[in-house]
Amino acid sequence: MQAVSRFFGKHASRIWMGLVYLFLYIPLFFLIVFSFNSTRQDGVFTGFSLRWYQALVEDSRLVEGFFLSLKVALMTGTLSVVLGCFAAFVLVRYRRFSGRTLFYGMVNAPLVMPEVIIGLSLLLLMVAAQRTLGFPERGFVTIVLGHTLLGMAYATVVIQSRLVEMDRSIEEAAMDLGCRPMQVFFLVTLPNIAPALVSSWLLSFTLSFDDVVISEFLSGPGVTTLPQVIFSYARRGVNPSIYAAATILIAVVSIGIIGYSLFMVRRQKRLDRDISAAAAA
Numbered sequence: 521m522q523a524v525s526r527f528f529g530k531h532a533s534r535i536w537m538g539l540v541y542l543f544l545y546i547p548l549f550f551l552i553v554f555s556f557n558s559t560r561q562d563g564v565f566t567g568f569s570l571r572w573y574q575a576l577v578e579d580s581r582l583v584e585g586f587f588l589s590l591k592v593a594l595m596t597g598t599l600s601v602v603l604g605c606f607a608a609f610v611l612v613r614y615r616r617f618s619g620r621t622l623f624y625g626m627v628n629a630p631l632v633m634p635e636v637i638i639g640l641s642l643l644l645l646m647v648a649a650q651r652t653l654g655f656p657e658r659g660f661v662t663i664v665l666g667h668t669l670l671g672m673a674y675a676t677v678v679i680q681s682r683l684v685e686m687d688r689s690i691e692e693a694a695m696d697l698g699c700r701p702m703q704v705f706f707l708v709t710l711p712n713i714a715p716a717l718v719s720s721w722l723l724s725f726t727l728s729f730d731d732v733v734i735s736e737f738l739s740g741p742g743v744t745t746l747p748q749v750i751f752s753y754a755r756r757g758v759n760p761s762i763y764a765a766a767t768i769l770i771a772v773v774s775i776g777i778i779g780y781s782l783f784m785v786r787r788q789k790r791l792d793r794d795i796s797a798a799a800a801a
Contacts (some may be wrong), residue, residue: 548770555763572760582765585746592660592745593729596667600724601717603668604675611676612683630673639737642666646738658740666734671724678723682716715784722780726773 558569576582607627611620630638646662649655656662690712694704710717732747739748746765753759 551763552767552770555760555767557760557763560760572764576761576764576768579761581744581749582746582761585744585749586765588660588743589729589746592663592667593725595664596671596728597721597725599664599668600671600675601679601721603672604679604720604724605713605717607672607676608679608683611680627673627676630670631677635670635731635733638670639666639734642669642734643737658738659743662738662740663735663743663745666738667724667728667731670731670734671727674723674727675720678720679713679716682713686712715787718780722776729769 553565555572556568556570557565558567558571607623610617611624611627614620642662642665646656646658646665650657656665686709691704691708694708695701699707730747731745732751735745735748739745744752746769750762750765753762
């Protein structure tokens with residue numbers, strides 16, 4: 521009994537972490553398994569089959585929703601990184617200016633505000649703008665704008681933390697050697713904050729690709745993202761094609777995360793080699 525208590529006392533943190541991971545990932549495992557089920561039965565695996573992947577390809581709503589979500593997420597990730605980079609530079613490099621507190625609060629408000637409130641307020645804004653200016657119509661553009669509002673807030677936080685940690689003496693040394701401010705940004709600052717830019721892009725891309733609430737408020741007739749299609753199917757009953765679509769999404773996200781991790785590991789190893797070579801010289 522004492523040996524068991526000592527074992528659990530020694531490995532309690534690992535056991536707890538293992539249980540947390542099981543709780544999070546076992547549902548994904550069952551989802552992937554049942555996407556290859558040969559029948560529509562839930563909870564009973566009757567045999568291996570690719571029929572639901574074939575049905576997925578033949579379902580025009582799911583295919584069109586996937587490509588629409590992909591285009592929206594790509595555009596959202598790029599805009600979020602650009603705008604978040606500007607906002608982070610303003611907050612970090614210009615600490616004193618009129619309205620800084622208000623600007624900081626507006627940038628971070630989407631992080632704590634319910635998406636229902638964001639979606640409803642954006643819907644009212646877009647309707648008013650369309651009545652006054654005749655643009656934009658609810659659809660691809662409005663969804664991108666709504667997702668960018670949310671993604672920019674997350675991107676700002678990630679890039680801001682990297683800028684705070686960055687040693688500004690590197691930039692000052694580059695300017696002392698004759699570099700202009702624009703050259704310093706592209707040759708010194710940008711490479712140093714590149715990991716934060718990639719991380720914020722991936723985060724914004726994922727948030728946009730998975731969003732349902734804001735898309736529901738800002739989508740128009742004939743414009744439906746993949747999460748909206750999946751949600752509408754789920755309300756009418758479980759369709760195994762949804763399992764296949766979710767499995768493909770999991771595979772794409774996993775490949776992206778693994779690829780980014782390998783890139784960062786190789787980059788760090790190359791940086792360590794360069795530092796060692798410089799120290800040896």
